[in-house]
Amino acid sequence: MRWALGAMLFCLCTQVMATSEQQAMRVVGDAIVAPLSDVTGSAEEGEQIFAARDTGHCVLCHQVSGLDAPFQGNIGPALSGIGDRLSPAQIRLRIADASLLNAQTIMPSYYLIEGLHRVDERYRGRTALSGAQIEHLVAYLAQLRSHKQ
Numbered sequence: 001m002r003w004a005l006g007a008m009l010f011c012l013c014t015q016v017m018a019t020s021e022q023q024a025m026r027v028v029g030d031a032i033v034a035p036l037s038d039v040t041g042s043a044e045e046g047e048q049i050f051a052a053r054d055t056g057h058c059v060l061c062h063q064v065s066g067l068d069a070p071f072q073g074n075i076g077p078a079l080s081g082i083g084d085r086l087s088p089a090q091i092r093l094r095i096a097d098a099s100l101l102n103a104q105t106i107m108p109s110y111y112l113i114e115g116l117h118r119v120d121e122r123y124r125g126r127t128a129l130s131g132a133q134i135e136h137l138v139a140y141l142a143q144l145r146s147h148k149q
Helices: 002-012 043-051 088-100 131-142
Strands: 013-016 025-028
Touching: 025 088, 043 131, 088 131
Parallel strands: none
Antiparallel strands: 013 025
Protein backbone atom coordinates (compact mmCIF):
# COMPACT_ATOMS: atom_id res chain seq x y z
CA MET A 1 0.00 0.00 0.00
CA ARG A 2 2.80 2.43 0.87
CA TRP A 3 4.53 1.59 -2.42
CA ALA A 4 1.38 2.37 -4.40
CA LEU A 5 0.88 5.67 -2.58
CA GLY A 6 4.51 6.62 -3.16
CA ALA A 7 4.27 5.77 -6.86
CA MET A 8 1.10 7.81 -7.19
CA LEU A 9 2.67 10.85 -5.54
CA PHE A 10 5.72 10.50 -7.77
CA CYS A 11 3.51 10.53 -10.87
CA LEU A 12 1.46 13.50 -9.68
CA CYS A 13 4.43 15.74 -9.01
CA THR A 14 7.55 14.82 -10.94
CA GLN A 15 10.54 16.90 -11.89
CA VAL A 16 12.34 15.54 -14.91
CA MET A 17 16.01 16.46 -14.77
CA ALA A 18 17.40 18.54 -17.60
CA THR A 19 20.65 18.98 -19.45
CA SER A 20 22.45 22.31 -19.57
CA GLU A 21 20.35 23.54 -22.54
CA GLN A 22 17.06 22.23 -21.16
CA GLN A 23 14.97 23.64 -18.38
CA ALA A 24 13.65 21.03 -15.98
CA MET A 25 10.10 19.83 -16.55
CA ARG A 26 8.03 20.00 -13.37
CA VAL A 27 5.03 17.78 -13.98
CA VAL A 28 1.99 18.33 -11.79
CA GLY A 29 -0.89 15.99 -12.57
CA ASP A 30 -1.31 16.07 -16.34
CA ALA A 31 0.53 19.35 -16.93
CA ILE A 32 3.88 21.13 -16.95
CA VAL A 33 3.01 24.33 -15.12
CA ALA A 34 6.20 26.33 -15.74
CA PRO A 35 7.33 27.40 -19.21
CA LEU A 36 10.27 25.49 -20.69
CA SER A 37 11.97 28.71 -21.79
CA ASP A 38 12.36 32.31 -20.76
CA VAL A 39 11.06 33.23 -24.21
CA THR A 40 7.42 34.33 -24.29
CA GLY A 41 5.50 32.14 -26.69
CA SER A 42 4.31 33.69 -29.96
CA ALA A 43 1.20 32.22 -31.60
CA GLU A 44 2.46 33.36 -35.01
CA GLU A 45 5.79 31.58 -34.60
CA GLY A 46 3.99 28.57 -33.16
CA GLU A 47 1.79 28.32 -36.26
CA GLN A 48 4.91 28.33 -38.44
CA ILE A 49 6.53 25.58 -36.35
CA PHE A 50 3.29 23.56 -36.42
CA ALA A 51 3.02 23.74 -40.21
CA ALA A 52 6.73 23.48 -41.09
CA ARG A 53 7.79 20.08 -42.24
CA ASP A 54 11.38 20.66 -41.14
CA THR A 55 10.78 21.61 -37.48
CA GLY A 56 7.72 20.50 -35.52
CA HIS A 57 6.15 18.59 -38.40
CA CYS A 58 2.91 18.53 -36.40
CA VAL A 59 0.84 18.54 -39.61
CA LEU A 60 2.16 15.08 -40.39
CA CYS A 61 -0.28 13.69 -37.79
CA HIS A 62 -2.66 16.52 -36.82
CA GLN A 63 -5.20 18.79 -38.52
CA VAL A 64 -6.22 22.35 -37.71
CA SER A 65 -9.19 23.90 -39.51
CA GLY A 66 -8.23 26.99 -41.46
CA LEU A 67 -4.49 26.31 -41.32
CA ASP A 68 -2.77 27.01 -44.64
CA ALA A 69 -0.90 23.72 -44.81
CA PRO A 70 -1.63 21.09 -47.45
CA PHE A 71 -1.93 17.41 -46.65
CA GLN A 72 -2.65 17.61 -42.94
CA GLY A 73 -2.52 14.26 -41.17
CA ASN A 74 -5.21 12.24 -39.45
CA ILE A 75 -3.18 9.84 -37.29
CA GLY A 76 -3.38 12.07 -34.22
CA PRO A 77 -6.40 13.97 -32.97
CA ALA A 78 -7.61 17.08 -34.78
CA LEU A 79 -6.44 20.10 -32.79
CA SER A 80 -9.05 22.67 -33.83
CA GLY A 81 -10.52 24.03 -30.60
CA ILE A 82 -7.80 22.44 -28.43
CA GLY A 83 -7.63 25.68 -26.41
CA ASP A 84 -11.17 24.95 -25.21
CA ARG A 85 -10.25 21.49 -23.98
CA LEU A 86 -6.76 21.85 -22.50
CA SER A 87 -4.89 24.51 -20.54
CA PRO A 88 -1.52 25.79 -21.81
CA ALA A 89 0.18 23.69 -19.11
CA GLN A 90 -1.62 20.55 -20.31
CA ILE A 91 -0.71 21.29 -23.93
CA ARG A 92 2.94 21.81 -22.88
CA LEU A 93 3.13 18.32 -21.34
CA ARG A 94 1.58 16.67 -24.38
CA ILE A 95 4.20 18.27 -26.64
CA ALA A 96 7.16 17.76 -24.31
CA ASP A 97 6.47 14.14 -23.35
CA ALA A 98 3.05 12.63 -24.04
CA SER A 99 4.37 9.24 -22.92
CA LEU A 100 3.99 10.39 -19.31
CA LEU A 101 0.23 10.23 -19.89
CA ASN A 102 0.16 7.21 -22.20
CA ALA A 103 3.18 4.93 -22.40
CA GLN A 104 1.88 3.45 -25.68
CA THR A 105 1.49 6.78 -27.49
CA ILE A 106 3.00 7.26 -30.92
CA MET A 107 3.34 11.00 -30.26
CA PRO A 108 7.06 11.85 -30.21
CA SER A 109 8.58 13.18 -26.99
CA TYR A 110 9.88 16.50 -28.28
CA TYR A 111 11.69 17.54 -25.08
CA LEU A 112 13.41 14.32 -24.03
CA ILE A 113 16.98 13.28 -24.62
CA GLU A 114 17.29 9.94 -22.82
CA GLY A 115 15.29 6.73 -22.96
CA LEU A 116 14.40 7.15 -26.62
CA HIS A 117 14.68 4.57 -29.38
CA ARG A 118 15.62 4.93 -33.05
CA VAL A 119 16.79 8.52 -32.70
CA ASP A 120 18.23 10.08 -35.84
CA GLU A 121 21.87 11.11 -35.41
CA ARG A 122 20.90 14.78 -35.86
CA TYR A 123 18.86 14.62 -32.64
CA ARG A 124 21.03 12.44 -30.41
CA GLY A 125 21.95 14.29 -27.25
CA ARG A 126 19.50 17.14 -27.82
CA THR A 127 15.79 17.72 -27.82
CA ALA A 128 13.80 17.58 -31.07
CA LEU A 129 12.32 20.99 -30.21
CA SER A 130 13.82 23.67 -28.00
CA GLY A 131 11.99 25.01 -24.98
CA ALA A 132 11.31 28.23 -26.92
CA GLN A 133 9.83 26.31 -29.86
CA ILE A 134 7.56 24.40 -27.48
CA GLU A 135 6.43 27.67 -25.88
CA HIS A 136 5.57 29.05 -29.34
CA LEU A 137 3.55 25.91 -30.10
CA VAL A 138 1.77 26.20 -26.74
CA ALA A 139 0.86 29.83 -27.52
CA TYR A 140 -0.49 28.84 -30.94
CA LEU A 141 -2.47 25.81 -29.81
CA ALA A 142 -3.88 27.48 -26.68
CA GLN A 143 -5.47 30.21 -28.81
CA LEU A 144 -7.24 27.69 -31.06
CA ARG A 145 -10.78 27.95 -29.75
CA SER A 146 -14.13 26.94 -31.15
CA HIS A 147 -16.31 29.63 -32.65
CA LYS A 148 -19.29 28.65 -30.45
CA GLN A 149 -18.31 30.86 -27.52
